[in-house]
Amino acid sequence: MLALRALLRGRGPSAYKAALGPIEAPNVPRSPRAVSYPPVDPGFPSRSVDEILAPHDELIARIKLCYGTDRTAFEREVLAQIRNYAACVHLLPATADNYFSTPGGLLRMGLEIAFFSLQATDGQIFSGRSTISIRRELEPRWRQATFIAGLCHEVHRTLSHVVVSDDRGEQWPAYLLALGTWLRSRRADRYFIRWVPDAIETRSLGVFALPQIVSIETLQHLAAGNSAIVPQLMASVSGMTGYRERNVLDELVRRSAALVIDRDLRALAQRHGKPIIGSHLERYLVDGMRRLAASNPAWKSNGEKSRVWFGRDGLFVVWPNAAGDMRRLLDSERMPAIPHEPESILQVLLAAGVVEPRSETEATWSIRPPGSSEAIDAIRLSSPAVLFGDIDDTPAPLDACLLHQPAQRPSHVREPQDAPEAPPAASRLREDTQGQIPLDLDRTAQPAPAASAPVGRAATAAGLPARRFRLNAPPRLNPQVREALAQIADSLNGPASEAAAWTVSQGLFVPLAQLERRRVDPPIAVRSLDAAGMLVAPSAGDSKTAFHDHSGRRIAGVIVAPRFIDGLDPHDFVIDPPARG
Template sequence: MYGPAPSSRAEPSGHPYSPADPGFACAAVGDILAEHKGLLARIRLCFGVDQETFARDALALIEAYAGYVHLLPATPDNYFRQPGGLLQLGLEVAFYALQGTDAHIFSGQSTITTRRQLEPRWRHATFIGGLCCELHRALASLIVVDADGNEWPAYLTPLATWLAERRVERYFVRWRAQAPEARSLGLFALPHVVQPAVLQNLSAGNTVIVPHLLASVGGLPVYRERNVLDSLVRRSLALVIDRNLKASADRYGSPQFGSHLERYLVDALRRLASVESGWVPNREKSRVWYGTDGLFLLWPQCAADAQALLEADQLPGIPKSVDTVLDLLLAASVAEPRDSSHNTWLIQPPGAKGPLDAIKLTSPAILWSGPEASPRPLTSLLATNLEPMRPMSATAGPPPPPLPRGQLSLLDAAGPDLSTNVSSQPDAPATVSPAVEEAAATLTALKAPMRLNPAVRDALGSIVATLNGDARTAAACTVATGIFVPLAELERRGLQPALAMRALGDLRMLVHADANRPPTTSRDFGGVTTVGLILDPRFVTGLDLATFAIPESPQA
């Protein structure tokens, strides 16, 4: 496309770079973008605007991005490693993220009129988020120099501008050794791509679009509500990288599959630690234990939870094997092995009947890195010195089936009993302990058929789970015939009510008097007349069915 990929190392010679390293030719931005005219045409079609509007709202951003990254590859020897790889990566992620906005609702709690006004801005911001999602690589992963060794000041000016000002004919790339991923650096390069006027337009009539965009580019959490924009970008990035790796296997040999999944696995662990009751550390039946000798996650239970969460996000390429998940965490220095022969540890939490398999994280900050303080560790040691320990890759069995979102608390009731059956009593029959039955009878959680749409299960499960807390803050309530679920709560979780009604209706999970009319109903909810659906109580655990006027038996 643009000639051979440059070498990442310089050979001894009179110049910092040997003539054996061809470097990158200083092509004009217009010539570089001409190589992507097919993809640009698809982006314009997805925007659905005329040429003038597209040139103003999208093409200007693309040209600025191309001017900043020029022909830089995304990685030295993995995905999008060819010259121009970083540009290609940004364009593809932007396209798929923009395409994904058609199936999502932004500003779900706003009125229809407000949403109609904000929807184009959300789409525009999502496109920008996809385009600039890997912008940090130009600052954190590599160094650009000319033939005389002068370094490109990446914080100060776009690469194309620096090349033109210095009349550089070729430039060379040096890759930083073991450079950590620092997505927040993308915020410093963003002003070279996105002009202040664009941000001003995005902020018109709202106060959330720009913060969500910046959080996505910088890899920062949004604590008050779900960042739908970032979810679309993350899913699109995983898709694009997964496709490129599969294609690269045909052209370049064996690529490093899974190396881009570390960020998603760490994000899943943090999300579980922040919202799931079973991940509260050092609590009875918890999956997470924090002692003076470190932070441990029960394994493979935690792997199954993370896999279920990422599969609900519909991210492609998520490994099915817990061994692969652990290998990725070890390679990324997220987890540390017990020794050269054993990846997992044996721990003895307080109250456990026997030692449990676990992995050890390298730092508590991996789970608790936000404004909340890390919990206080136990005053005792958790790791045991029992032998022999079992290598994860040799003897670990398949993980327990992942629980639907919103039901993790039910498996927590099994506690160390189930883990002990796996690790120290391999021949014992798998029985349900009384603790499990008691928990299933008291905790309120969604019990949905496996055929239910994963997005609907995820949203509805999180809504039903709020019934376990304070009734004043619950996202649903019980009525005479079932569970009343406001449509606004579904929209707030990025789910279209029409999709939810169709999926739940097909499985006969809704209660409504007239099958020839829509299943929606209105009632007082929090002092406001609210439109919602009534969920059949037989699809929720922890309820006394005798207190409901149960309709005909559901046929799911």
Template sequence: MAVPLSGAGHPSVDPGIGASTVDELIASESEFLQRFKYCYGCDAETFERDIVDPIRRYASYVNLLPATADNFFCSAGGLFRLGLEVAFFALQGTDAHIVSGRATITVRKELEPRWRQATFLAGLCSELHRTLSHATVTDEQGNEWPAYLVPLTVWLERREARRFFVRWIANAPDSRGLGLFALPHIVSPEAMQHLAEANHVVVPQMLASMTGIPLLHEQSILIELVKRSAALVIDRDLAASAHRYGRPILGAHIERYLLDAMRHLVAAHPAWSPNTERSRVWLGAEGLFIVWPNAAAEIRKVLEDDELRGIPKAPETIVEILTAAGVLVAPPEGQACWSILPPGNSSALEAIRLASPDILLTGQTRPVDALAQPLVARAVTAPSRVAGATNAAAQSAPIVPAPTAPRARAASPRAAATEPRSAPDAAAGGPEPHEPQPDAQGALDLDPPPAPPIEAVAPSRQFALKAPLRLVPQVRQALQAAIATMNNDARSAIAVTVASGVFVPVSHFKAHSIDVSVALRALADVDMLVGTKDRRPRTYQHDIGGQEQAGVIVRPAHIEGLDPTDFQTPT
């Protein structure tokens, strides 16, 4: 019920949130509590002590606070519901795992109840830090809730406040460690002591899960269960929120899983050892760089092994999420990635740059010294000279109409099948000046060209999709649109021919509002892709317009206008 703000001279437009009592909150989730009882499987006294009491304390602390401003669980009571759902699914997951598997039966009998309770508590408090880092809560008179000192419900009762107001902090960092300062309000000292009895691992694992600081050299079932449950619950809420139009805010929760995967790779993967030969990770005076998109495959592999929901597949999406979260530094204007030249490399590599090296390197056992030499490659200022060479080659080359050559090149609208090179290089380095390359012909067009050469570069055939009837209609339409661009200007084509077929970027499916995994699975089911094994599609990297993009290769037999015998058969 709305309450007039009689004490305020200038009432706020924000109506606020009506305060609730703990009993009301518990009653609203009575069915959920019954599910906890069936899952935990114990007597009434133990259930009250281990499950109900922490839930009541959690309800008292968060009251009806939303979890986020406009993303997942953003309605009143969202944070309470989020904690309950993550706790339930994490607790349910313990039934399928044996913790402390190397211990004796007697030890496991003592530890298993503690592991299950700790997993429940870690899930319940997994987003507790948001009360301290993401929002400020005030009452009707503008007094601020001292979140470190007292639960919200207790404070509102002391102030006799019937409503509270939430002011969200813009660009708040994801400081998960702050949740430890609120933990004593949820977990009593007696419960913490019970978890620590006869062992030295349960409490550290629980706290590591809450703070988001993984134990890099020790596998933890508890941490994995909570992480997987949180991803599942948040992904389900985002999908079910009918009032949210468009895509959710990037970086709201996914960046934590990406960073965990990267930290795991730095600690365990040989190719991620910083500043070593052929490493993915380079630390220099300018900062920490990760070779991209080469590193994306390892990150995806770790996330797929963790079976996390809602995790992006495309390298471009990963970069977008991390940039929006403030983890990455944007490259110079006009560039998709940073260009670095590590020691021992003769050519520059594309890389992403982290905002701080400590994001990945904090807690590593081996200290990493920054390289003395600069890593960032100098920008190449030679395009004008290349263009000049192209024009010179074009002026010196006699115009020889060759009607068959352009038709042969029509099957490769943008690049040769085996050697994709940029057009200026091809024109400048062509060994036979009497046969102008596509861009050389474009340079000739600056002068009034004869009519025959212009007619010669026009495609002599039309390309179209030949897909099985059972292909998903939305995927068929998107693929048709990509293949149709091969009939227009080669420089604007989305699909390009490569050695074994036609390369289509996965970003094209995203642009048509199709989930990339759905599109790849649909194409693999009808056997249209190169490299498919056991109905698992394989993605490739290819340079398009000077940018390395991830995509799939469609078999040439499914493209009308192409001769499959002109392409390599993949092994």
């Protein structure tokens, strides 16, 4: 106020400076570290537990309010574990450059997961088979165990992701004592961390850090009068899911962890403008796959119509069918931020190295399980342990290879070298209106007659530009049918043996089985395509279903008018019905 009066009276800057007093220079460290180039890692300061927890007082107060006990019980049952956890993780970040990557990030992450897990226990029934009186007696212990599981959900990182050393280069023995205790014993002012390159997330290591946080007296208190709380607590901390009995505690913790990480990533995007999407989802997707493999009959290895096939050439999971199972499982548990599209799920698994892509441009493989009449799409896992890591009795692989080897074109059949002039389509197709137009997609078909216009690889061999096939459907088409049909049309651009449809004289023949493989009900697909005016009636009848002989088999399907497939020339076909209103 004095400075403002000085300025208003016109005394000038000198009076303003006098009113403010001497201006001190900012407290810049004068150690050689601060002025050296290239810069030297300043490390992390050694602080007491009270100093470390001070920035989190507000969150701790919310935890106390949510826990709902008196001060003495809160300090004994909750605050003691918080202080032990703070001493264990100190100011360590949770990740090097991802979520909770700032100093103290691992502490904050544990506190937030613990708070949301505790909050989620309201209204939950943990011991459903017990009597009401027993449930009432055990409920406070379940709440305490859930809080501890959330707090220690990421403590395994101290043992697997970082190496801590002091000024003298001595490394922290993380298995022996807490980081704060070690720093006091070393009388270290600062410490430094080195991130382990390509560290593998091994949550089972968390059980070795748990004694630094939870006392044996606390475990005994949780175990009194029951045989479920401590086993489920340990299963959650170690990441080992039990399949005989539902682990509600672990479900709450995993859901809270996903929520907390997603919140921090969104805040990180707002602060720095560059979101890191999907980087934390691998654990939940892999965990979902493992639980399906252990409990879902459709995921039994090498069974009839199984999602999982294990052969000499690797472990395969049928795709995108498996993605639908994973999404439904995680949606039923209300896991946040889980992608819904199979392509997005696959991208997360690819980025995490869980799935081996077929090539730089193709992620899925074509396999042909024993007894299957046709090849199916599947993803290949990088290791059987990805899926069977938690199963004691690992299934034995088939004594056969599963990869589909496409039939080779006979040596006497050659691609046309010259593109002969094609006669008018009407005169060419009038000779055989039920014949198949050779699109060079069906390798088992007869060689193209000289009158056929070269397309696909034949066009490339003839020196003509190759066609690119793409669906061009009306906007009113059912979205699910549109996506499936777009995938089928796109298959025409790949290897001929993997084409999901082929041309006939009236248009593109799409087998109903190909629609069903893409989780589209054939009757719904037929009605949607017909309502959009995209189908060609095979005869004068009302039926929109056509039958076609292909590779010695009679196949049911529909005929899509060629004008809805970019890359097909409608003039090469007999019938192209007008669009419906």
